Amino acid sequence: MTMANGFPRARTAIVGAATFGIGRCPGVSAVDMAAKASLLALADAGLSLSQVDALYTSAPYEALGGLELAEYLGITPRVTDCNRTGGSAFEVYVQQAALALEAGLIDCALIAYGSNPASNPPPGVGMTRQSPWEAAYRPLAPISSYALAASRHMHLYGTTREQLAEVAVAARRWAQLNPEAAVRDPLTVEDVLKARMVSDPLTARDCCLFNDGAAAVVMVRAERARDCAKAPIYVLGAAHAVTHREISSMPDLTVTGAALTGPQAFAQAAVTPAEIDVVMLYDAFTITPILFLEDLGFCPKGEGGRFVSGGGIAPGGALAVNTNGGGLSCVHPGMYGLFLLVEATRQLRGEAGARQVKDAKLGLAHGNGGVLSSQATVVLGTGDAI
């Protein structure tokens, strides 16, 4: 067994992937949704619930969500985690599950998430406190933090509001090819610019959706993956970095932790950014894919705005980014990270229908948590790619 750069390249694989209840999912609880997605992902893999011995989840309103979902499913996991790295948690889970599988500590990992804040609004008290060093200035959480980063990027690199809008338009054009995407009506750059300004430079259309959705993936070791129902999607690399909690403590507002996790994950995977066919980037706001394209090495620092211009990341563009429609047009129920992994898996399996990227063999899922605080990169590949 070889460990390249601290990771067991292609020794584990995603063998099951599912989404459930995207858009509106009324009348049920978040854990109902997570359980439903879990069962769909296990069926997709041809595995049974009784085979799951590791559970990774992040419940939206329950700090002890790992315990909650284990109880609900009626399983007794050897490893249970409900980490607090925000929307990036699920990419971190892939890293942790791969290591635990490789070590032989576990045999079958279930990563699951469900949340329906649109249909079942959360109670007033959230799971995070307001920063005592920021709250008095009334930033809108979290949009003002991303807006501050965007202001800096525009100042340093001449990035424009039109270029930010291009990210939302590209997401919408992908969403129009995805029957599961929640918002599919036409959207133009002009529409984004004319939408209500919320926190300069970000309008309401620069912001991700706030809707319902659940997802799950199942991971096993490579030897077992070959006996599962579908072609394994191998985990080639997974890296995580935390740089801060609040935006006022971000070391550099225009350089995220993806500048650390990208090179590490690519080195683990022994591939380069130019080889990646499908790029799934956490798009909480239109500025985030621009930052991640730069930090992960798909374009030079400062060039992200120009990279996305003219439909650069839309269908038919230079790079296939956020092919499900992203958090901006498909689904964002509070934490979006797991949906990135499901879409990358579907693309690499060739299951993506009208939005399928031709001959996709290598995919990347990049999760973001907090206010650009936590970054996690996963590189996936088909059997042909390894």
Place this chain on the structure above:
Amino acid sequence: MIQPETEWRAHLADGRFMVQRSRSSGSHVFYPRVAEPGTGTEDLEWVEASGEGIVHAVTVVRKKDPADSYNVVLVDLAEGPRLMSKVDGVAPDEVTIGMPVRARILLEGGEPLLVFEPA
């Protein structure tokens, strides 16, 4: 043991904007902590900030009535640390990155609040 936030707020209520400084490295720290970030050095002392800063990033939170809109900024202090604040005494749209600003302590709702104004 030092009580970082409590002591900082007590200084602010006395009309003083304090930051911490490491006796050994000389570097300044904000927000206040029990140790210098990165090194863990516990030799932090309170020093009065110069109050001079530069706007590093800015956003305007837009309200239905434009008169209610307000700016939120990140300010780089002359001493080094960056913090969140607002620039007072100027229309929100007039606040720009690179603007020199000076600290001021306001009373807002009976509580002292650190803000900045154009220098």
